[in-house]
Amino acid sequence: MVCWNNLSSQICRTFAPLLFVALFLSSCSDDNPSSLNFDSGSSSSANGHADGANLPFAGGPVIFxxxxxxxxxxxxxxGDDAGWVELFNTSADTVNLSGMYLTDSQDEPFKWKLGNVKIAPSSFLVIFLSGKNYPDYVMPHDSIDMIGPGCWTWTDAESDPPGYSYADPLPGYKKNCFSENGKRRIGSVMQLGENEELGWASISLFVGTGSTDPSDVLDISAANEILMQAYITKGRKVSVxxxxxxxxDWKGYEMVLEGTGDSSTVYRMALPxxxxxxxxANIxxxxxxxxxxxxxEVTLxxxxxxxxxxxxxxxxxxKLSKKGGSLYLVNADTAIVDSVSYPELPLGKTWSYANGWGYADPSPYGYTENTLAYTREENIDTLLFPPSGFYTEPFVLNLESTNNAVxxxxGKLPSEETVFQxxxxxxxxTVIRCAKxxxxxxxxxxxxRTYVFExxxxxxxVFLAADPNSLFDPDTGIYVEGPYAQSKEPHYGANYWLDKEIPVTVELMEPGTDAPAFAKNAGLKIFGNYSRQKDKKSVAITFREKYGDSHLKYPLFPDFPELNKFKVFLLRNNGSNCGNDYIRDRLASSVSEGLGVDYQRGRFAVVYYNGEYFGIHSIRERSTADYFETHYGLDPDKIDLLKADNAVSAGSTVDYVALTDWLESNNLDDEENYAYIASQIDVDNFINYMHTELFANNRDWPANNLKKWRSSSPKTPxxxxxxxxxxxxxxxxxxxxxxIFEFATAEDGDSWPNGPEFTLLLRRLLENEGFKAAFINRMAVLLQMNFESSRVLARIEKMMAEIQSEIPRDQKRWGLSASKMTKQLNAIKNFAMDRPGVIYDELQDFFALGKKAPVTLSVNGPGKILVHNLxxxxxxMTVNFFTGFPVVLSAELLMGSTFVGWSDGETSPTRVILPESVSEVSALFK
Known part of the structure; x- marks a missing residue:
């Protein structure tokens, strides 16, 4: 890459893609325009561009x-990534493109008209072909220095008990904030420590926009990006x-940077x-x-x-055609100023001019001195390779007729060193990977291809094919501990704790088939928390445009065929219960099916890494913003998704924090206050969610493993x-x-697992008599419905039947105890049988309810009965309600039906009953 300005070539190479060439540090000057070797008076058609046969050629100083x-x-x-084209002004004068046209067809010479667009001498311009139709070029503006005079550093070593994190000044410096060459700088050598007694690690290297006083704010609301030139240790990640x-401040809007190890790197961070x-407006x-x-350790x-x-x-x-095509820059006289024809390009490569047109790495606002290649090998005929799958008879791959195929x-990728066979x-x-x-x-x-002989x-x-070194190399493989693992669990510093994604080819073989249902390139990353230290690990498979397809379009879960577009899926090892059982988490969340609560669907699979059997995993959805695109067609960029402590997984935490702040000082026995909360949250959804967690007896909650979400545009509850x-x-x-009800409503619980800030919402809602009645009576219904023992036991049997034939092999592969796992499975079954009675008694005791009052609810005709909207x-169904505690029943019509009345003569669709007075009631429809 060559950039014509008065900076060093190294700095310019980095700054050019970020528009620093003319806009941030200095403007480019015409130091050596002749080195481009472009002739501004000749058509670029002569250098391999489209021939411009239909329209006359005029030429000009601007070329593709x-x-x-x-x-x-x-x-x-x-923040979008549409295709783009780069233009260069070969002349010593600024060129105004206003009134010119860009088109991909000579039959439509005036397809798109440029507006106020000027290119400085010997400078580049990128035009996105996005379909957005912004004809003007708007220069960067409103630049603001974010490094003020205030600075402080804090680590957990200053806490009580002290931690072991450090944030030392850079070698040769006394402070973390300092002046150098007349400029304010920030720097530190940092590492998060691990302290079992403390239970957390923290570092803050804080620089103020002013004094660091929270009232000393800077308004940067005119900005939409941050640019930071910095050195960050290569491969290490820094939170900003x-x-x-x-x-x-530790909950502030976060951007994460991965270091390049190069001091000239400029990191660009887009701002919402x-x-x-x-x-x-207040930073x-x-x-x-x-x-x-x-x-x-990270150096910054x-x-x-x-x-x-x-x-x-x-x-x-x-938009640009991804299959190849032509582009023309046309003047107002319908003459071609320049043109280019480009082929279908492999991912990650552009069609670039250097010493002739060829394939190159992308270099927007720069110039590639040498192309990677002028030609591309034709793809191998895939019919020469039988599909991946399970085989019993040997066969031969004949490559004699495939020129240059190696x-x-x-799992290793072929290269120029690979010997032809x-x-x-x-x-x-055998896993085989071939290319010309x-x-x-x-x-x-x-x-x-993955050929498994069994x-x-x-x-x-699921067949996973990847470079074995990227997975299992003792120093760099992400599936192993590596050289930096701490001795104590969970072995922080191990390679499997790295936030690193590697390329992988993933194929899915459905039972009873002879070929994969799909074969896609994707990214693989180790997934989970403490379960990473298990021998069998969970991984996330993510589809990105840089690998091939940005989404997987396939119904991963046969029970939910409508779910057919996924950004990511997990291959889960059953988390903390890996080695204990196969089903706990998936079972506990799936009992909520039909209640409208979001959960991760799943199915079992056996996984092979480069042909090696890795045993039983669960294919699961991932609880990220992309989930809501799959289920509701919502834009992942317009989702607010928050964890238990309101940490942001996606979007913003501000509105929810404001809501909980309001709850701190407002009681919900006031119906106006309750109506406000009911307008902000989906009350029915919250009740069903809470009941599922309570039934499951999850004690790593609600201060952990809790997420809430909404669409931010349009706003939903x-x-x-x-x-x-x-x-x-x-x-x-x-x-x-x-x-469990005492646990979930504790006002003085430990910060984990049930601190008061995490039980606040349920405690406040239970102050309202209407909510309290719904909460109690709906649980009574669910104990005879989703949580009823025979239903849950049937779900257990179905899950276990799917993998019964694979369990012995999986246990042998990972050295698992069959007797221990059988004991755990029996514990799960016993829980399913005993839990309805236990939770009924705990509900009765906690709320000081009356005796059991069974009421049989029935429907005659096309309709439904709702209990407090459930x-x-x-x-x-016979439901065990409570004496002295009223129940709200509603009759719901099905399409085309008419409500006649209730069996006892009541005609209102919604009514209140006293359970001790009504042993059975039927809703009549016709």
């Missing part, structure tokens, strides 16, 4: 230099949080606009620290740190998400065995 139809790296001002006065989180500083998952040195409005490049009103086995005998389990590779040519796509399992099989119920269903991990899911 790069085309990127499948953009995976360079974001526009709105914006501090605003109404939120603790029009939100109260972050509140860009008083920035908190720097190692990312929460970063256990190794910040050279410059600014907020700005990046403006925006022009956006054409049409293959590697074991005319034929390959496949007579044992030739000097000075871009390799073809890789063909990956009988196919009765459950789905808050709802709740079930996940990670590993402590439930008879698990003996917890020391807490008191009445639909009864059977035509006849």
């Amino acid at each position: 230099t790069e085309v990127d139809p499948v953009n995976i790296d360079y974001k526009d001002h709105e 949080r914006l501090a605003q006065p109404d939120i603790d 606009t029009g939100t109260t989180f972050p509140d860009l 008083y500083g920035t908190r720097f620290s190692p990312d929460a998952n970063e256990s190794q 040195k910040v050279f410059s740190y600014i907020a700005r409005n990046r403006g925006h490049e022009p956006h054409a009103g049409f 293959c590697e086995t074991g 005319k034929s390959i005998l496949i007579n044992k389990t 590779i030739a000097p000075q040519s871009l390799p073809s796509n890789v063909v990956t 009988s196919a399992p009765a459950v789905p099989a 808050w709802k709740w998400f079930l996940y990670d119920l590993d402590f439930g269903f008879g698990n003996d991990y917890s020391k807490y065995t008191n009445n 639909p009864v899911d059977e035509p006849e």
Whole structure:
């Protein structure tokens, strides 16, 4: 890359893609325009562009230099990644493109008109072809220095008891904030420590926009991005949080950076606009620290740190074809100024001009001195390779007729060093990866196959193929401990704690089939919390455009065929219960099916890594913002998703925190106050969520493993998400065995698992008599419905039957105790049988309710009965309500039906009964 300005070439190479060339540090000057070797008076058609046969050629100083139809790296001002084209002004004068046109067809020469767009001498311009139709080029503006005079550092070593984290000044410096060459700098050598007594680790390297006083704020609301030139240790991650006065700094809006190990790197961080989180009008500083998952030492040195409005490049009103095509820059006289034809490009490569057009790495606002290749090898005929699957008879792969095709086995990718083989005998389990590779040519796509020589399992099989070193290398593999693991559990510093994603090919074999249902390239990352230290690990499989497809379009869960588009799925080892059982978490959350509470669907599969059997896993959804795209078609960027402590998984925490602050000082026995809360949360959803957690007896909750969510645009009421119920269903991990309702409403509980801030919402809601009645009576219904013993036992039997034939092999593979796991399974079954009675008694005792009062509810005709708005899911059900405690019943029509009345002569669709006075009641429909 060459950039024409007065900076060093290294600095310019980094700053150019971020528009620093002319906009942040200096403007580019015409130091050596002739080095481009462009002739501004000749058509670029002569250098391999489209021939311009239909329209006359006029030529001009502006030429095409790069085309990127499948953009995976360079974001526009709105955070999107549409295809782009790069133009270069070869002249010594500014060129005004106003009134010119960009088109992909000579039949439509005036397809899109440029507006106010100027290109400085010897400078580049990127135009996004996004369909957004922004004809003007808006220069960056409103730059603000974020490094003020205030600075402080704090680590958990200053807490009581003290932790072991440190944030030392950089070598040769006395302080973390200092002046250098007349500029304010920030720097530290930091590492989060581990302290079992303390139970947490923390570092704050804080720099104020002013004095660090929360009232000394800076208004950066005109900005939409932050640019930071910094050195960060390569591969290490740093958390950058914006501090605003109404939120603790450790809960501020977070951006995470991964270090390059290069001091000239400029990290670009997009800022959301029009939100109260972050509140860009009131920023008083920035908190720097190692990312929460970063256990190794990190060196950080910040050279410059600014907020700005990046403006925006022009956006054409049409999109680039990803299959190849042509582009034309046309003047008002319908003559071609320049044109380019480009082929279908492999992911991560652009069509770029250097010494002729060819394949190159993307370099927006820069110039690639050398292309990677001028040609690309044709893809191998995949028909030469039988599909991945289970085999019993040997066969031969004949490659004699495939010019330049080379293959590697074991998961490794082929390279120029791979030796060509005319034929390959496949007579044992083999993973083979093949591509056509030739000097000075871009390799073809890789063909990956997994051939397993054994009988196919009765459950789905997932084949994962990846470079074995990326997984199992003793130093760098993400599935192993590596050289930096701490000796004590959970072995922080181990490679499996790294937030690192590796490329993988994933294939799914449905039972009874001869070929994969899908074969996709994706990213693989170790997933989970303490369960990472298990020998069998959970992983997340994420689909991204840089690997191929941005989503998997396939119905992963046959019981839910409508769920057919996934950004990510998990291969879960059963979390904390790995080695104890196979079903606890999935069972506990799935009993809520039909109640409208979000939970992670699942099914079993056996997994093979590079052909090696890794045993039983659960294919599960992941509880991220992408879940809501799959289930509701909602934009993941418009989801507020919060954890138990209101930490942000997606979106903003501000409105929910304001709601809980309001609850602190307002009681809900006031009906107006209750109506306000009912407008902010989905009360029915909350009750069903709470009842599921309470029934499961989850004691790693509500201060943990709780999520709530809403759509932020348009705004919807808050709802709740079930996940990670590993402590439930008879698990003996917890020391807490008191009445579950007492546990969930404690006003003085420990911060974990049931501190008062986490029980506040339920406590406040129970102050309202209407909510309290619904809470009690709906639980009574659920004990005869979703939570009824025979239903739960049937669910257990169904889950276990799916994997029964695989259990012995899985237990042998991982050295698991069959007797221990049988004992745990029996504990789960006993819990299912005993729990309805236990929770009924605890409900009765906690709320001081009357005796059991059974009422049989039945339906005659096409309709339903609702109990406090909860639909009864059977035509006849006997529910054990409580004497002296009224119950609200409603008759709900089905399409085309008419409500006649109740069997006792009552005609109102909604009524109140006293259970001791009504032993049975029927709703009549016709």
